[in-house]
Amino acid sequence: MGEAILAINAGTSSVGLTVFDLQNPPRKIATAKVASITAPPQTFQYSHGANKKRQEIDEKLETPQAAFKYLLTHFLHDAELKIVSSKDDIAYICHRVVHGGDFDHEAVITTDSFEYLEALQDLAPLHNTASLDIIRTCLDEIPRAKSVAYFDTTFHQSIPEYIKTYPIHQDVAKSNWLRKYGFHGISYRFISRSVAEFLEKPLETTNIIALHLGSGASICAIKNGKSFDTS
CATH class of the missing domain: 3.30.420.40 (ATPase, nucleotide binding domain)
Known part of the structure; x- marks a missing residue:
């Protein structure tokens, strides 16, 4: 190996x-x-x-x-x-x-x-x-x-259903995989862990608003160390 x-x-x-x-x-x-x-x-x-x-x-x-x-x-x-x-x-x-x-x-x-x-x-x-x-x-x-x-989408699986669900007919949404998935999740996971370490507090109690700024950009609300909403 x-x-x-x-x-x-x-x-x-x-x-x-x-x-x-x-x-x-x-x-x-x-x-x-x-x-x-x-x-x-x-x-x-x-x-x-x-x-x-x-x-x-x-x-x-x-x-x-x-x-x-x-x-x-x-x-x-x-x-x-x-x-x-x-x-x-x-x-x-x-x-x-x-x-x-x-x-x-x-x-x-x-x-x-x-x-x-x-x-x-x-x-x-x-x-x-x-x-x-x-x-x-x-x-x-x-x-x-x-x-x-x-x-990138894995980190955002914790977004509640009522936030990630689009206001369209759900048969259409499900058949076309349409919902909020979120991106830059690998970056946000790193940010949340780094901030928790810097603040010397458990990740599970870390609440921040984070931004990923690059050739693509987004913002994420991180609640208790998990993605709660994202653009």
Whole structure:
């Protein structure tokens, strides 16, 4: 079994990879990112110890899937990155997936879970398509690693029914998967835990209003450490 964890954050215009070891807690070893996939010039960033670089990419990477392969190749060709000298050194692959539907926890990628995520693509066509393309590539090219999906929507499963339900006919809503799901949940989970730690109080008694501000933005009311409402 390999000794590395590969974490993948696939967006519509960028793909980021991070290598961790299997320590408890895992230690970050190296990071790589391709940015501006859809709005050249594309840039490549790499960091492993003293080896740090940022440069424009000569070849054009047409898709997030192509960017993933480009980044993985750089990891494998870094002679100093001995923890991933081959694909067989990767034990786990952790995928950030924007939309997980009704999943209230992370999901190991199996035939059933992959088909379920494929059915959700209309709810997040740009993000989920990129993630699923990369998951498919990992299953084909790194078959010995266990792929696990972590969803932005999971954190928001605690939103009460009366808040997440849209005021439309419920037969229409249910047949079309229409309700408030919430996004940026991985970010909000991190924020809530970090704030609780900073305030030296239990997560279960932490109440905050948090904002995620990036290329996408949202706001979340966190009550007793759980998502209560979100934009």
